[in-house]
Amino acid sequence: MKNYKSYIIGLIALVGALQSCVKDSYLEEVNPNAVSSDNYWSNLTESEENLTSVYGGLLNQYLWNSEVEALRSDLAFPRERTRPLNYGYEWHSQSFTNTISTHYFKSWNALYRVIWRANQVIDGLNGMDETFKSQERWTTQMAEARFMRGLMHFYAHSTYNHGEIIIRDKIPTSSEEFSKPLSTSEEAIEFFRTDLQFAYDNLPNTQTQKTRVSKGTAATVLGKSYLYTEEYDLAMPLLKDVIEGPYGYSLLTGDDVSLLFTHAGDYNAESILEINYTDQHARLIQTTDSWDEEAYTTRWARYTAPTNLGGGGTSYFVPTSWLTYEYSNEPVNPNDSRNYISGTNIAKSVPLRCAQMIAVVNDEESTYYNKTPGYEATTFSGTVFSHFKKLTNHDIVGHEDEVLSTSWASGKNMIVYRLADVYLMLAECLIQKNDIDGALGYINAIRNRWGLMLLGADDGTGTFNDVTYTKETLMDHLMYLERPLEIGLEGYAERANDLRRWGVTKQRFEALAAKEYNVVNYNYTKADGTTGKGSLIQEGPTVNVKTDVNTEFDDAAVNFIESVHAYLPLPTDEYLYNQEVN
Template sequence: MNVLDTKIQKKYLNMKNTRIGKLTLILLFTLAIVSCSDDFLDQTNPNELSTDSFWKTVGDLNTGLVATYKSYGSDNNYKLLDELVRSDLAWGSGYQRPFNTNEFYLQNFNEASKSPGDKWSQLYTTIFRANQVIEAVDRLKGTFNSQNDEDEAEVIGAQARFLRGFSYFILSTTFNNGKVVIWEKVPGGEDGFYRDVSPAQDVKDFYRADLEYAKTKLPAVWEAREKGRVTAGAAEAVLGQSYLADNDFTTAAEYFKNVINNYGYALTPNIGSNFTTMDELNEESILEIVRSTDYKSELNQWDWRDTGASSLQQQLTGIGGWFGGVAANWLILEYRNDPLDYSDPRNKIIEEDGTERFRKFSLRTSYSVAIVDDPDLEYYGYKTTAEAASFNVRMTCYWRKQTNWDLGVESEKALSPGKVRSGVNQRLIRLAEIYLQYAECLIEMGDVDEAMMYINKVRRRSGVQLLGLSGTGEYPANDHDDISYDATSLMDHLRFKEYPLELSCEGHGATRNTDLRRWGIKKQRFMELAAKRYTAIDYPYTKEDGTTATRWGSIVVGVDPSDPTADDGWNEYQEAAANYVESEHAYWKIPNSEAITNPVIGEN
């Protein structure tokens, strides 16, 4: 039996009792000698590992945990791009605009759609592996030869409890109104392999218990060689997010405040440290999937054991990419208009001839996305972004996040020729997100000034103009927008500017959809965006060799719907506004693949 992956358990054979007459006693005696006893049938296959024979040492536990971490690192757990394009943040189809057949962008997905099935299956694979580790830890507890081994086993179990709890958190916020199947142990035995879904609150209670346990047993930090493992701070952050998903702002705020104050996290000086291979596992990182292209290069590129098995960068890159996801037009305009703090020296550029000017776009914009007319941050080794990538196909912006634009290579493919791999760690939770989520809680609790302080911490890190009246707040000398905010206006800013500008195209996928759902505005949001109209203008530029060229229609511009220059080819969200039905599309449904193989769910 493959201990880590199979769901097949031993089935015991029962011998049938046969009535034997007196005239068959000799035959009975003969059969008794050669017949199958229960003990004989229950012999362990010496060529296979069993649960009892495999789990013996702390090393065995750690082997199982490594397999669980590998499963937790799969892109299928998060489906970031599919979640992105079913929100209000992105357009993506694999085709050039305006053609689109993406069922998630169009909001016509259903229980037969492939991605929900992949996500469901992968999350339960992670849970299955975690359960094996948890059961083995519980069984072996008290049998080790040293206290160090006992302590290490306990921490291994706490990591497995976190990974199981985190998987259920994602299932709960993604599928079937939070009603999913709870497996607290490895399937089999008297309970069989099939269970019905549990009530949403039972699911929350179950995974929160896992996370609370992990919070008390896991370290706050790991030694350098162990960095990347889950921590107590990560458990507390996910707990806060779970209560935020319920709009329980008071409870969520308690967890977020502890994360901010008690674990030593800090915003990185450069926001760009959070998006590429630069400065991975930094002081801002709370939960992060570690990837590398330095190992397992001999494997097939889709092999789950590959430490760089991710196609995410190929979906996002502006060079030879697959157009899997590009920023929505409204979001591009927000990035283009992210206002500078002119008092911040980082926003001042000194040209080669000694002249001074200000940056054209904010640091947050430049490190998050590649825009055709950004002169201040190179892209794949080109000083001019326009020269590096084509912007002539109604693609006016590409995400820099999750890609290797900073390494100076022509394409991601240069890192692993002939394969689609990525060494960029996937940041699932970072401190800036917790600051903003804590700010939302504070707004809902009536503390607008404190909420603005945390939003401004995030903005100041990127040299962006601060919110509020000039000369006020934590940083009175910095530029402010000189607006007096109340709870309503600050919440609107947080929802439609700060959250998307800071956090788009990162995290564990479902956050934006969870937010739109809990705010009760997703249908309304699609309708508002469907009413917007755009056009585009050309961008002439000079190449590094001194020649000139033009990127046609490469700068998107918002216009009034009555403007004759409005181009229907730039319209967005028309289908989403028409197709979205809260009861059908707020969550992914339980996949058909589960209903077909699980008769308990299928019958219901």
């Protein structure tokens, strides 16, 4: 059962927050609807309500931009390969600019809206007397607010303007205070790490409300920030603390892996940070406004469900060819009983990780939108041969319209961070420290829970692939297989940031442009020997020009320029209204 109480309180406390980019005249007027720390903070209950509005800012779909970030990495394509959607293709082909899309303005503003609210809480708490400041509740609230402020600056630094961003450490009270110059990348890092360290030092190990951040959440983000700057000795203790510390996290294993990315698996033991959307609260307040960015619903199911089951829109996206093929063809552990149809020695048609992450025509065992197999629910025809499952309601309804009478409003939670990411980050640190056996241990823990073939020397059981890994070959496996297959569509711009920080984005696009796959419509042959249920991705040159998928990355390979596309540019509005940036 999801915890809605905090959000209902937060709805009352939500205020008209200042966006990063506003006209000077706004700052010269008194907003009668704004909550001022001067007259609001009389006790910690009131400050708690305003803290809830900080969490409410995370509901904004533009903050996460999952569709855009998937498209500008190597994970997603804008629907049909032979006639891609124009909007999505601007991102996928690396031809975007800071003037073509509202995403720049809205994403940047969503980050700074949360920062504004966090600063309001911080100012209010600092203004309380010592009676309140001596209480543990005050310290926890301050740590939560500073975590959120640090997290948003970390995201902005990781994504925009080569890390040279605006540091907002207080609420501006005049146009002069609003106009701030860009920080250096180093200044931004120092600022957000100070906030994250405070959060790590002062947050409780666990929170009663699962929607709230804890010490383990702070350790995850702080560790990730050190990984991003290749400070492995500083990252590893934090990541180990997340895994071994008193936070209650554990990998889902055995049959429990089927809970991942389902409604039944909300806030499971692997979850570290999760955005709590819900269709139930939307029903309660009788709203299905899919464009209200502080509503409890998202549009991502609309953008990823099959078109005959409620999918559609200009932001529609599907898994890329290489991703679909790799999910479908991962070697499995022959000794894991989960890889066989129950009570038989007949192997399942696709690996467990594939079945949980994406829908493909050759998955004959999984239920998809109340149909088993999934091809009874949708056709997988032409060059649309797979669909992402993570952001849809395929596990609870037969059509996305059944959630809230419109496929534009979905209550599916979004996973930001979970323990599997921490395992893989720690494995990366160990690879870079040349501890190959240690890294294999963490990677194989992930693979073992999916019933996949383990990596490394054969132990005589047939469960290992008998490959001797070096620092270079294991890092390649991590970069190009394990991380994208395990945590794709999670986090904040996770895949684009990974490719950039590894310095391999253009190389990756060029390599994928050179790969050859083909699909023949209605080529899949079912277990009973009949055909005609949809397209199956295969290796090899294109057989039919109408189903050509081999041009997916041709434009991206040519267009991508490290200095232009690795980071997003500042939105034009920041130049227009911030005199210190202009």
